[in-house]
Amino acid sequence: IKLSLSFTAAYSGNLELYALDWDSTARREIISVNGQSAVLSSEFHEGAWVSFPINVAAKGTVTITVDRTAGANAVLSGIFLG
Numbered sequence: 001i002k003l004s005l006s007f008t009a010a011y012s013g014n015l016e017l018y019a020l021d022w023d024s025t026a027r028r029e030i031i032s033v034n035g036q037s038a039v040l041s042s043e044f045h046e047g048a049w050v051s052f053p054i055n056v057a058a059k060g061t062v063t064i065t066v067d068r069t070a071g072a073n074a075v076l077s078g079i080f081l082g
Helices: none
Strands: 002-006 011-019 028-033 036-040 048-056 061-070 078-081
Touching: 011 028, 011 061, 028 048, 036 048, 048 061
Parallel strands: none
Antiparallel strands: 002 061, 011 048, 011 078, 028 036, 028 061
């Protein structure tokens, strides 16, 4: 999964991401945001939160990448600022 978030105004704060493995307990993944990474190396069938501090200039972008390391595919269930 690859997403780009575009900001019309400058933003400084946390980007909170939520992943939930509805299908099984076998899915594993790496979530990356602008060079920072979090590894979900254990089951997350009850959900997992990861948080990244970001500083984005006005008209800037943030790239979110989720790479599958095990299981059928990668998932990302929510994106929150604050």
